[in-house]
Ligand code: ADP
């Protein structure tokens with residue numbers, strides 16, 4: 001069941017505590033907005049000193065109000081807020097909005113005050129929005145609530161917008177008319193002391209008034225919850241988000257490859273990708289795409305038709321369409337023939353169809369109908385450059401009418417005349433999305449197609465494996481302090497407990513024993529330094545490959561010891577790691593790893609391994625636990641997937657086995673969250689799963 005915030009969005013009565021009769025104050029503006037927008041419930045201003053505000057009766061205290069109060073909006077000085085909450089409790093108000101600022105955002109004193117506020121509302125079983133927020137809007141006819149102090153009139157539509165920044169919300173509300181952005185609901189969550197973006201998104205999941213969810217975030221309240229909720233919501237309706245990149249203290253100290261490859265933005269990027277949330281970088285993109293989803297149908301395929309009255313914009317649109325994976329198709333002969341009958345002789349009836357500037361509303365309308373009726377076409381971008389001598393509003397309306405009658409995806413583009421968009425929207429409340437940029441329209445259709453693919457993709461599930469968790473637990477118990485790398489023999493045992501294919505390894509305590517071990521393994525062998533503090537073995541000249549016989553082994557090991565002596569670290573040597581020399585041949589070196597983020601938990605990483613990992617950075621992340629669908633997606637999303645699938649006559653590696661090992665590592669870090677960093681590098685995958693081996697592994701205990 002989703003979070004119930006209905007008393008916030010659909011209140012039957014609102015008390016405005018701190019309403020003011022002084023123009024210019026927040027208390028005056030907010031009450032004014034509620035009245036002017038035509039709020040359909042009962043309104044109760046509360047102010048101990050006023051009898052009437054905005055010509056309605058004002059109450060000295062909340063308790064004077066006889067009726068039930070669904071929602072209280074508090075806009076008092078910050079030291080009066082707690083008392084107001086006590087009054088709300090007495091009046092049995094369960095939902096409160098604290099507009100007042102001066103809490104967590106101002107430093108220590110504010111932090112304490114906010115904590116008291118949270119404790120109080122929790123104790124009283126209230127839900128609280130804010131503090132330090134701008135309020136809430138619901139444009140639905142039955143509610144008609146503008147519970148903000150923002151200037152500008154909300155326009156109804158199907159977009160829900162939740163904003164962590166109040167100022168950004170305010171800026172958006174000022175441009176909505178110009179850009180024809182129709183909101184059903186808007187909420188400013190401020191400091192998110194109680195109600196967070198997660199609550200709102202979850203609430204909107206089952207809310208039929210919200211068709212598209214847009215989100216502006218500066219931080220995640222709870223990344224794992226965000227992932228869980230958005231994964232579900234995005235299967236029903238699109239979620240589009242902007243998130244400013246922030247440095248991530250959680251992973252800064254990482255010393256593994258996996259840690260080094262995770263950037264400050266990795267958590268956000270991974271969360272969005274894994275939950276099907278569409279990330280954009282600008283407010284303009286967010287609302288362009290928002291209105292495309294709200295007002296157009298999802299395209300069923302990628303074949304687009306472009307209609308224009310000018311060549312230049314159409315060419316740019318073709319390029320952008322191509323970049324976004326759209327196919328600017330050949331129109332059917334039938335369509336071309338019919339187009340010929342309505343256009344001037346010089347016009348082009350091939351896609352992009354160029355009607356030339358002389359085209360009037362009728363021609364535009366018929367051409368639109370013909371394009372959308374073509375069985376080769378899934379979607380259309382309908383561009384109108386400033387026409388020569390016709391009424392742009394009329395042409396746009398004619399195009400919109402034709403689109404309204406079709407069941408295909410189409411975006412109308414009116415170039416360099418923003419005022420036309422607002423005018424058409426006013427005259428024709430039901431209309432397709434109207435953009436001012438044709439490239440953006442192509443991009444939006446591309447995003448809609450990607451979303452459709454996501455929506456239809458299988459959910460996947462977290463797979464269980466029969467592994468020896470007890471064995472791993474007893475290894476961890478041996479370590480008395482945290483923040484250490486496990487000894488290689490322990491790493492070897494752990495991977496075996498999880499049935500992950502670490503190459504056969506023997507640990508020799510001295511040269512004599514290493515000769516014995518090497519013979520046991522069988523030459524050629526590999527010798528590496530063994531020592532708790534010798535974690536990066538190649539860096540200290542401590543790895544020797546392809547050793548053919550006993551003599552070479554003795555030579556190599558004495559050279560290694562000499563290397564260490566030179567560096568003054570020979571006392572760190574505790575022995576030698578002996579392994580068979582694995583021929584990579586038809587295998588591919590990959591890296592599989594995990595790193596723990598303080599907020600989001602473990603991120604799993606998979607990508608192309610070998611000595612160039614940090615140059616190519618061809619790796620992808622997912623938050624654990626991964627589902628079978630996540631494992632499939634991570635393998636397929638790296639560029640080197642082509643290499644895994646086999647290039648230049650090479651056979652494909654066993655992809656199922658790759659996925660299985662990704663899921664096992666995900667299980668390992670889920671079972672043992674105390675492992676903060678894991679690198680399996682190189683992890684060589686071969687066409688034959690029995691020849692796929694982990695050649696080196698590091699595990700760090702937190
Ligand atoms: P480091 O601690 O420097 O990462 P590794 O054990 O990864 O040491 O060894 C360095 C490189 O040597 C590996 O990246 C791999 O290319 C190669 N290598 C390591 N072990 C083997 C092996 N058993 N067979 C073949 N090549 C190996």
Ligand code: MG
Pocket residue numbers: 681682696697
């Ligand atoms: Mg290595």
